[in-house]
Amino acid sequence: MALLAKSLAFEARENAEAPGGGGLLPPGGDAPAILGRSPRMRDVFGLIRRIAPTDVSVLIEGETGTGKDLAARAIHALSTRADRPFVVIDCGAIPANLIESELFGHERGAFTGASYSRAGAFERASGGTIFLDELGELKLDLQPKLLRVLENREVRRLGGDQTVAVDVRVVAATNRELSKQVKAGRFREDLFFRLSVIDVHLPPLREREGDLQHIIGTVLGSAQTVRLHGRKRVGLPAMERLERYAWPGNVRELMNVISHLLAFCEGEEIGVEHLPARLQGSGQGAPVPFDERLPFKAAKEQVLAAFERDYVAGRLKRSRGNISRAARESGLHRKSIERLMKKHQLGASAQASSRKA
Numbered sequence: 001m002a003l004l005a006k007s008l009a010f011e012a013r014e015n016a017e018a019p020g021g022g023g024l025l026p027p028g029g030d031a032p033a034i035l036g037r038s039p040r041m042r043d044v045f046g047l048i049r050r051i052a053p054t055d056v057s058v059l060i061e062g063e064t065g066t067g068k069d070l071a072a073r074a075i076h077a078l079s080t081r082a083d084r085p086f087v088v089i090d091c092g093a094i095p096a097n098l099i100e101s102e103l104f105g106h107e108r109g110a111f112t113g114a115s116y117s118r119a120g121a122f123e124r125a126s127g128g129t130i131f132l133d134e135l136g137e138l139k140l141d142l143q144p145k146l147l148r149v150l151e152n153r154e155v156r157r158l159g160g161d162q163t164v165a166v167d168v169r170v171v172a173a174t175n176r177e178l179s180k181q182v183k184a185g186r187f188r189e190d191l192f193f194r195l196s197v198i199d200v201h202l203p204p205l206r207e208r209e210g211d212l213q214h215i216i217g218t219v220l221g222s223a224q225t226v227r228l229h230g231r232k233r234v235g236l237p238a239m240e241r242l243e244r245y246a247w248p249g250n251v252r253e254l255m256n257v258i259s260h261l262l263a264f265c266e267g268e269e270i271g272v273e274h275l276p277a278r279l280q281g282s283g284q285g286a287p288v289p290f291d292e293r294l295p296f297k298a299a300k301e302q303v304l305a306a307f308e309r310d311y312v313a314g315r316l317k318r319s320r321g322n323i324s325r326a327a328r329e330s331g332l333h334r335k336s337i338e339r340l341m342k343k344h345q346l347g348a349s350a351q352a353s354s355r356k357a
Helices: 002-015 039-051 068-077 099-104 140-152 178-183 189-195 211-221 223-229 236-244 250-264 296-318 323-330 334-343 347-356
Strands: 058-062 086-090 129-133 154-156 163-165 169-174 198-202
Touching: 039 068, 039 198, 058 068, 068 086, 068 129, 068 169, 068 198, 099 140, 099 154, 140 154, 140 189, 178 189, 211 223, 211 236, 211 250, 250 296, 296 323, 296 334, 323 334
Parallel strands: 058 169, 058 198, 086 129, 129 169
Antiparallel strands: 154 163
């Protein structure tokens, strides 16, 4: 994944000023680009460029794997705070009993195991940007505390008496529809309005006409990929399979598939036989079927759930049950892997089967 990210950044630099450009790349550094040429993504790029220099809070919404983290980094890198800290908090990966300390910090002795004082994410991000990823996972009882920090621009560490002023820009992201969470009573309306001053919606890959081929071509044609793997091109039969696939994991899934292709194709042309089993159209790993009688959202969730289960089970098998390695190779946080294992009941069975492999 790191190689592909650098490849994307390299290629985007080469084409950044070209007519019709192929993506959005923050100036300087090695930050990976957000690639896309579809009208939907051009609109997103234009919105990011307009709002980045302002200091308003931004809510980024989109399905899993659409690149919300890259959009957040682009907003920071194109802002007046670009040379200041960019601090990421994954609200879905941090255990509930630690999230408050991670956000606001703690003093020594504030709780069992607090052997030293520690600044929280808001203090560490002061002057820069704090990125609250998977905001929809934030527990309801913590939301009023977050709202107070956003309104007063000051934090009090756990176990502390003093408040500390913080100057941060807040960018949040979620794969949930927070407006519906508000109606269901699972997310505070006042916090929702406080965070969603500007909404950025990242479309799923299946709605980005032409971007699939563009992303694949950009990665395969980048200088670093060519240097390490030689020149590669996707044959027509394989490309047809890729285009027919639903991509429930969006661009993140596509990047993992490209990594797979680079690992398994020794020649110049990538064929159907080099695709992961689920994209080959036959066998156990065939594209996941769904019940077309269901409403669109329910059918999509059915496909996504099956993808999550197969993907995590496959990663655990390849890592022989080593969760840390599976997390590292997937680009996910260990806690995210554990959460998906629990969600799909993969714990014992996935690791047992992987040890037999």
